[in-house]
Amino acid sequence: MKKDGGGRKFVLGVDIGGTKIGICIGTFEGRFIARRRLQTKVDEGEARVLDEVVRSAYDILNEAGLTLKDVLGIGVSAPGPLDPREGVLFSAPNLPGWRNVPLRGIFEEAFGVPVYVENDANASALAEWWFGAGKGCKHMIFLTMSTGIGGGMILDGRLYRGSTFNAGEVGHQVVLPDGPLCGCGKRGCLEALCSGGGIARRLKGCVRRGETLMWDMVRGDLDRLSAKVLTDAVRKGDPFAKEFLDETLRYLAQGLANLVFILNPEMIVLGTIVAKEPDLFLEPLRRLMKEMVWDEHLKGLEVVSARLGDEIGDYASFSIVLNELNSTTLKALERREEE
Numbered sequence: 001m002k003k004d005g006g007g008r009k010f011v012l013g014v015d016i017g018g019t020k021i022g023i024c025i026g027t028f029e030g031r032f033i034a035r036r037r038l039q040t041k042v043d044e045g046e047a048r049v050l051d052e053v054v055r056s057a058y059d060i061l062n063e064a065g066l067t068l069k070d071v072l073g074i075g076v077s078a079p080g081p082l083d084p085r086e087g088v089l090f091s092a093p094n095l096p097g098w099r100n101v102p103l104r105g106i107f108e109e110a111f112g113v114p115v116y117v118e119n120d121a122n123a124s125a126l127a128e129w130w131f132g133a134g135k136g137c138k139h140m141i142f143l144t145m146s147t148g149i150g151g152g153m154i155l156d157g158r159l160y161r162g163s164t165f166n167a168g169e170v171g172h173q174v175v176l177p178d179g180p181l182c183g184c185g186k187r188g189c190l191e192a193l194c195s196g197g198g199i200a201r202r203l204k205g206c207v208r209r210g211e212t213l214m215w216d217m218v219r220g221d222l223d224r225l226s227a228k229v230l231t232d233a234v235r236k237g238d239p240f241a242k243e244f245l246d247e248t249l250r251y252l253a254q255g256l257a258n259l260v261f262i263l264n265p266e267m268i269v270l271g272t273i274v275a276k277e278p279d280l281f282l283e284p285l286r287r288l289m290k291e292m293v294w295d296e297h298l299k300g301l302e303v304v305s306a307r308l309g310d311e312i313g314d315y316a317s318f319s320i321v322l323n324e325l326n327s328t329t330l331k332a333l334e335r336r337e338e339e
């Protein structure tokens with residue numbers, strides 16, 4: 001591997017999730033040199049979990065033949081809410097017991113290099129912007145649709161965090177007043193209607209024996225209904241499933257249209273469910289949005305699926321560091337890319 005004079009050419013990334021933690025080392029161009037996955041043993045407490053992360057990070061540095069002198073910064077992606085300026089994780093629904101964890105302080109003490117912390121939705125938006133579908137664009141909205149709906153916004157070429165770092169909560173805009181209850185306590189949020197969890201709960205409320213293939217597909221066990229069961233049934237030609245998906249797409253298009261009216265993006269990047277079944281989602285969404293927004297908004301607007309797939313967590317933790325580098329470093333990187 002080519003290592004030129006100045007050293008410190010590498011980035012260490014830590015992606016903390018409720019079930020897994022990804023640790024990786026790579027170059028600025030997003031070339032991974034070493035990676036490792038750990039199970040998040042939440043019940044052992046944050047101190048032991050983070051100790052294991054630190055040990056593993058040192059291990060993979062060793063394996064890669066690098067030392068901390070080669071590492072320019074560490075990016076930590078974690079579920080929020082958190083304060084990226086202080087690097088403190090306030091709390092996270094999928095990390096029970098973790099309260100006010102000073103992630104930056106802990107990692108800076110362990111490694112002695114700059115540490116940058118970002119919530120996972122914003123970090124994923126940065127990842128798709130730096131390395132994925134949004135490369136080179138200036139105004140991009142990213143939505144990830146799994147259990148919930150998270151989002152991140154790149155506006156005017158920068159991550160937009162808002163006054164209390166809570167911007168980009170695109171999943172909690174209300175698209176159906178008095179609609180189904182959302183995990184946040186409100187009714188009719190986009191997340192309650194169109195996330196994987198929201199779709200499963202809505203299906204549970206309407207799937208009946210004899211009316212749809214979905215009943216037989218889950219053998220009457222309605223707890224097994226999911227977005228995947230829905231899209232499988234649509235592919236089998238089930239009219240009930242098709243109608244349900246159409247309704248879901250209308251809610252989703254409404255949510256996206258709201259964002260378009262306010263932010264006038266050039267690209268909307270949709271992850272997870274949409275990225276897995278682009279043909280069932282993207283064309284109908286583009287068509288529906290055409291009816292909902294103005295022609296001016298549509299000029300050059302692209303609605304696309306995310307590109308990074310299951311690797312997004314690694315790229316996300318990386319991108320946090322890239323996002324924090326000063327413009328001089330970035331210009332040097334751009335020159336290197338051009339060469």
Ligand SMILES: [Zn+2]
Pocket residue numbers: 171172182183184185186189191192
């Ligand atoms: Zn909500």
